[in-house]
Amino acid sequence: MKRFIPILIVALFALVPATVRAGDYHAGANLVCSDCHVAHYSQSHIYNPGDFPPVPLGTNGPYKHLLRNEDNELCLTCHDSKTWAPDVFGVNGGTAHNRLAGGLNAAAGAPRANDTGYDDIDGHTLWSTATAPGGTFSDATGLKCVSCHSQHGSLTQYRNLRTSTSATNTFYNAPLTYAVTTNDPTKDVFERAAAVYSESDVDYNEPNTSASAYGKWCASCHPNFHGAGGAANMGGASGGDANLAFPWLRHPTADVNIGQNASYISSLTQYNSHTNAVKVMSPSNNWTLPVAAGVTPSCFSCHKSHGNKNGFGLVYMKGAGTVTEEGDGGVYKDLCRQCHIQGG
Secondary structure (H helix, E strand, O other): OHHHHHHHHHHHHOOHHHHOOOOOOOOHHHOOHHHHEOOOOOOOOOOOOOOOOOOOOOOOOOOHHHEOOOHHHHHHHHHOOOOOOOOOEOOOOOOOOOEOOEOEEEOOOOOOOOOOOOOOOOEOEEOOOOOOOOOOOOOOOOOOHHHOEOOOOOOOEHHHEOOEOOOOOOOEOOOOEEEEOOOOOOOOEEEOOOOOOEHHHEEEEOOOOOOOHHHHHHOOOOHHHOOOOOOOOOEOOOOOOOOOOOOEOOOOOOOOOOOOOHHHOHHHHHHHOOOOOOOOEEOOOOOOOOOOOOOEOOHHHHEOOOEOOOHHHEOEOOOOOOOEOOEOOOOHHHHHOOOOOOOO
16 A cells, blocks of 8 residues: 555645635745744654645755755745646646746756756746846845745735835835735736736736836846936936937836827827737726726836746737737737837
């Protein structure tokens, strides 16, 4: 009978989703210490009769903070090609929907460097020690899942993303709030149900029409790429500048609506001419094409936050066809032409 025990453990482990449907995990009642920690780095039994098997212990422990494995490997135990938790790494092997954030990749020489199907140019790279583009952030021990996400969760911060009220912290004053099931336009993100991760189930509000909370959060590591029109690092002006007296230095991510400037009002017509459109912020629950004036692009309009198979995690959306995590079969220019009319 002993030869069947490993098979039984795998079968039981596959039933874990039944326990995690209530809401965003790693927060509140769904913050379960033993999911990630072990007291003595020695466990060969479950805690109680009928419990699910514990997350396996890594082979090189014991690990710091009483963790069951190295940081990234521990996260990927559940978040790589499993069905009970979001698959956030490489090619989608665990979910049937288009992932809102896409997939991460791994640095050359890292434990999973050949396991992603993605290149290190295709988005955020775990174990990378490189400096973040447009900023100064780096980690000598390598980029980790917990560089961006709080492992102990948050009941108010979208996707357990890190934030801090300390000016010495990377994510200083960068809250990203969310509403679930019923939208609240004063929140930054709208999830149509608890713990949904499909591209079609999440949209973005614009409670402050002169800013993007999402963009400000990304600016924690990539500050040069974000800011309001007229800022030294951005150029332009709020709403654009018809005379190009202050040309844009970087693409706006916060305070310029599509078609807002009278000289470029056709941009909104161009955006509405598509069947498939990239994500935008709306101050009025206004995401179904054709949208009314007032929608604003931000970081997520062009990029998958984890990445995809396109360089920089870009979404090549031409506007028609089957939508995947890479877009709908378009090329780089098609993404630009979601809003811009130049070029054939």
